[in-house]
Amino acid sequence: MLIPTARRRGYVAVITALMTCSTMWTGQGLAAADGSSTPTVPTPELRWKACTASSPFDCATVKVPLDYDDPGGRSIELAVVRRKATRSDQRIGTLFFNPGGPGGPGSVQMPENYESFPREVRERFDIVSWDPRGIGNSTAVNCFASPEEAAEWNASKAAGFPVGAKERAAFAAAYEELGRRCAQRDPELLRHVSTADTARDLEQLRRAVGDQQLTYYGISYGTYLGATYANLFPDRVRAMVLDANWDPRAWTNNASDEPARTTSFQRLGSGRSAAQTVNRFLTLCGSATTARCAFSAGSPEATRDKYEQLLQRLRKEPVGTWTYAGTVADVVSSLYVVQPRATQLAGRLQDLWQGRVPEPSPLPPPPPVPDPNPYLGEEQATAVLCGDSPNPRDPGTYHTLAEAAATTAGDTGRYWIWASAGCAAWPAVAANSYRGPWNTPTANPILVIGNTDDPSTPLSAAKALTKELADARLLTHDAIGHTALFNPSSCVNARTSRYLIDGSLPPTGTTCRQDVLPFSAPQLAESGGNTTTAGLAGLGAVLLLTGGGLLFALRRCRGDR
Numbered sequence: 001m002l003i004p005t006a007r008r009r010g011y012v013a014v015i016t017a018l019m020t021c022s023t024m025w026t027g028q029g030l031a032a033a034d035g036s037s038t039p040t041v042p043t044p045e046l047r048w049k050a051c052t053a054s055s056p057f058d059c060a061t062v063k064v065p066l067d068y069d070d071p072g073g074r075s076i077e078l079a080v081v082r083r084k085a086t087r088s089d090q091r092i093g094t095l096f097f098n099p100g101g102p103g104g105p106g107s108v109q110m111p112e113n114y115e116s117f118p119r120e121v122r123e124r125f126d127i128v129s130w131d132p133r134g135i136g137n138s139t140a141v142n143c144f145a146s147p148e149e150a151a152e153w154n155a156s157k158a159a160g161f162p163v164g165a166k167e168r169a170a171f172a173a174a175y176e177e178l179g180r181r182c183a184q185r186d187p188e189l190l191r192h193v194s195t196a197d198t199a200r201d202l203e204q205l206r207r208a209v210g211d212q213q214l215t216y217y218g219i220s221y222g223t224y225l226g227a228t229y230a231n232l233f234p235d236r237v238r239a240m241v242l243d244a245n246w247d248p249r250a251w252t253n254n255a256s257d258e259p260a261r262t263t264s265f266q267r268l269g270s271g272r273s274a275a276q277t278v279n280r281f282l283t284l285c286g287s288a289t290t291a292r293c294a295f296s297a298g299s300p301e302a303t304r305d306k307y308e309q310l311l312q313r314l315r316k317e318p319v320g321t322w323t324y325a326g327t328v329a330d331v332v333s334s335l336y337v338v339q340p341r342a343t344q345l346a347g348r349l350q351d352l353w354q355g356r357v358p359e360p361s362p363l364p365p366p367p368p369v370p371d372p373n374p375y376l377g378e379e380q381a382t383a384v385l386c387g388d389s390p391n392p393r394d395p396g397t398y399h400t401l402a403e404a405a406a407t408t409a410g411d412t413g414r415y416w417i418w419a420s421a422g423c424a425a426w427p428a429v430a431a432n433s434y435r436g437p438w439n440t441p442t443a444n445p446i447l448v449i450g451n452t453d454d455p456s457t458p459l460s461a462a463k464a465l466t467k468e469l470a471d472a473r474l475l476t477h478d479a480i481g482h483t484a485l486f487n488p489s490s491c492v493n494a495r496t497s498r499y500l501i502d503g504s505l506p507p508t509g510t511t512c513r514q515d516v517l518p519f520s521a522p523q524l525a526e527s528g529g530n531t532t533t534a535g536l537a538g539l540g541a542v543l544l545l546t547g548g549g550l551l552f553a554l555r556r557c558r559g560d561r
Helices: 106-112 119-124 147-155 165-185 195-209 221-232 264-268 270-286 300-316 324-334 338-353 378-388 395-418 421-425 459-468 490-502
Strands: 058-065 075-083 093-098 125-130 214-219 237-243 446-453 472-480 511-513
Touching: 058 195, 075 106, 075 195, 093 106, 093 195, 093 221, 106 125, 119 125, 119 490, 125 195, 147 165, 165 378, 165 395, 165 421, 195 214, 195 221, 214 221, 221 237, 221 446, 221 459, 237 490, 264 270, 264 395, 270 300, 270 324, 270 338, 270 395, 270 446, 270 472, 300 324, 300 338, 324 338, 324 395, 378 421, 395 421, 446 459, 446 490, 459 472, 472 490, 490 511
Parallel strands: 093 125, 093 214, 214 237, 237 446, 446 472, 472 511
Antiparallel strands: 058 075, 075 125
16 A cells, blocks of 8 residues: 655653563463454564665564464465664554555565654654565465466456446456466465454564554554454554544444445445545646646636546547546546645646546655565455455446446446455455454554545544444544545644554544645645644644655556555
């Protein structure tokens, strides 16, 4: 999933009892929320070494059971990465980070986006991430014999989503082929890449670093992982930030055993949220001059009309390889991190308007890790998504649902319905899933952050998760983009840092503002962007955003989920 940051100066930690324990706990059983426990699993050993020559990051590989109910059976490997706290004399412990997806390789995305974390957090915590089981540099789901084979399969289906009967048939056939390939390659692994399995891996990693309790930051899919961990291991929660949230009841279809009639992202509300976000992007663009937004037509209404006309033209005749559906997918994924991608998107749309094939945006430099470009085939995210979350099994259902979604969410409604079409023919269901309850009391409260205009996860999901968790506080971010971490606010960063360092939650009802909206001149947010009466006294100086970067695109056509 991702990038950018803002930062301020630090604070004095108060809760020392939870901070610096270095005791290694070995042979500990994994207690579940219902009081039961899985068989005893030894604590893995992390043998850190520099990821590459002169790299500031350390790398390690650990082994964990494929099946925690059979710890003596097959084991798999997890690729782990660490950046030590920059002020070792004030180190609190370890902050574990999951970059979302599912399918985000933390061993690449954390080093790539390290500067996105507030300075105080980088000073006080070792930051650790990992490639979840089934993903990237860990023991990975891979259903193809070669990269060329995978590329050929990907080219057999439409970019974004199918339009017309011929493309729908090819889409269904492609995913049927993917299901057959995956069932033949490693069916056992497919059944053991659930979020509950990954939560147990996270508990093993917590034990391996020696922290008594978990400090965690999860974005997007990582919020579902965090909620799962919090309910499986409630007494282990020290601090947990869940940013850009998935509603776990929606994701699990309310734990129903009935066949799913709706898709995962439909239940989450992603299509409507994306439509709202695109509308705000076009409004901001239309309110700016063409010097700031190349696609501006002089007013918000005229710019929205121009966008609709462009999509209609692309449905009739693509510009090079840029189709209607591929363009919709690009718009959605480009609004995940709006600085600088919103400006780049506006330029691409203007190129298409003028009949030119857009130039590709530059990619960020690779981070200093052994393999910054691991195989990230679509089957990796699909294995987690389809194993965890119920979706219709009839391929024909997706077209019906997509056209119904288009009546309320337009083009993005179609996009998000088709995003889980791979589940129709997926050959496996998670052997060890967690479907609730979600309100198990935790040792400490959880901080939930939701953006008002998010192309993937609606604010309504953040509100729902806050209510479903036993003890959580919502921090609303008036912003466009996916996650507050990568679409930063000095106010959000200040609140998040204080919570992670000393456990202080923002006042109930706090709303922060994005530091810099697309197409506007950079400026310091007044009072840190906080719209509550509570000030930021004692939190230190609020500084402007100085970090930067680009969205790490796992799948350019489909976007990060």
